[in-house]
Amino acid sequence: MSEALPDHPPARQRVLSGMRPTGALHLGHYHGALKNWVRLQSSHDCFFFVADWHALTTHYQDRGEIERNVYDMVIDWLAAGVDPEQATLFIQSRMPEHAELFTLLAMSTPSSWLERIPSYKDQVEKNRELATYGFLGYPLLQAADILIYKAAYVPVGEDQTAHVEVTREVARRFNRIYAPERAILPEPQELLTETARLPGLDGQKMSKSAGNAIAMRDAPAVVEEKVRTMPTDPQRVRLGDPGEPTRCPVWPLHELYSTAATQAWAAQGCRSAGIGCLDCKQPLIQAIHKEQEPWRERAESYLANPKQVQWIVEVGTERARAVARKTLREVRTAMGLAY
Numbered sequence: 001m002s003e004a005l006p007d008h009p010p011a012r013q014r015v016l017s018g019m020r021p022t023g024a025l026h027l028g029h030y031h032g033a034l035k036n037w038v039r040l041q042s043s044h045d046c047f048f049f050v051a052d053w054h055a056l057t058t059h060y061q062d063r064g065e066i067e068r069n070v071y072d073m074v075i076d077w078l079a080a081g082v083d084p085e086q087a088t089l090f091i092q093s094r095m096p097e098h099a100e101l102f103t104l105l106a107m108s109t110p111s112s113w114l115e116r117i118p119s120y121k122d123q124v125e126k127n128r129e130l131a132t133y134g135f136l137g138y139p140l141l142q143a144a145d146i147l148i149y150k151a152a153y154v155p156v157g158e159d160q161t162a163h164v165e166v167t168r169e170v171a172r173r174f175n176r177i178y179a180p181e182r183a184i185l186p187e188p189q190e191l192l193t194e195t196a197r198l199p200g201l202d203g204q205k206m207s208k209s210a211g212n213a214i215a216m217r218d219a220p221a222v223v224e225e226k227v228r229t230m231p232t233d234p235q236r237v238r239l240g241d242p243g244e245p246t247r248c249p250v251w252p253l254h255e256l257y258s259t260a261a262t263q264a265w266a267a268q269g270c271r272s273a274g275i276g277c278l279d280c281k282q283p284l285i286q287a288i289h290k291e292q293e294p295w296r297e298r299a300e301s302y303l304a305n306p307k308q309v310q311w312i313v314e315v316g317t318e319r320a321r322a323v324a325r326k327t328l329r330e331v332r333t334a335m336g337l338a339y
């Protein structure tokens with residue numbers, strides 16, 4: 001006997017994630033975040049936003065750059081396979097509701113909670129220009145971003161769990177002071193998903209500012225040139241010198257892109273000096289080209305039709321706004337501001 005289907009499919013739990021529009025997205029963004037977004041969009045109610053206010057907390061003097069990157073980044077998302085039919089895409093600064101919740105939450109949030117976030121002190125010590133109120137308030141703005149959608153999950157890397165913890169503390173304090181009978185702001189959980197950490201061309205963290213990135217939409221010839229000129233095991237000076245893959249910045253690319261058989265071929269060839277470094281890099285160049293093909297095709301169609309991208313963001317922003325406004329009404333009422 002078959003089971004009767006429920007009248008309504010169970011509601012999908014909401015996931016919220018944002019990205020700062022600070023430049024063309026690269027393979028590190030794809031493997032570290034976007035691939036996961038694409039995976040989550042069919043199982044969760046995903047809200048993905050362009051965190052342009054967050055970009056301003058650190059790049060407040062680069063006005064033009066942020067502006068240029070906003071829609072370009074959305075095209076990178078769509079190129080990667082983010083589906084606007086399944087996920088809600090929007091721009092943070094188009095949602096003043098986030099700013100209102102940020103202000104209201106600021107009233108009850110002790111400043112020491114923000115000052116003690118490890119990355120805050122480190123970064124301000126390194127760069128005094130970051131000693132701003134906006135940068136201090138960044139985790140609280142992030143809390144507002146999350147809580148306004150009552151997100152159940154926030155996908156994070158291991159180094160960002162402190163920010164979600166602050167969001168939970170902010171929600172807990174708000175609920176205790178203003179909504180002791182029925183918690184209004186649910187505490188989100190981290191979604192620690194398996195993502196690949198892809199080092200840059202020099203073996204350090206891949207970032208555009210370090211000049212060691214392969215952009216998602218780099219042309220095939222550019223990718224080829226970048227990989228061919230990557231440094232290799234420093235102890236492998238001549239072709240006849242045996243190398244050690246674990247000392248080589250190229251190796252993590254093999255771990256990510258190559259089959260077990262190709263990895264065995266490369267490792268054996270390296271250790272026995274049976275292959276040259278350019279031979280070793282060739283399958284990687286091909287694998288990256290193959291990965292980029294569908295991205296390029298999708299991006300081309302969106303680049304040819306910028307109005308479509310704007311429309312996608314427009315629809316997403318309105319969808320997000322309906323949720324945000326509902327939460328704000330509850331928050332205002334709880335705080336005695338519903339007049």
Ligand code: SF4
Nearest residue numbers: 233243248270277280
């Ligand atoms: S053969 Fe491959 S793994 Fe070995 S040093 Fe050259 S590029 Fe690196």
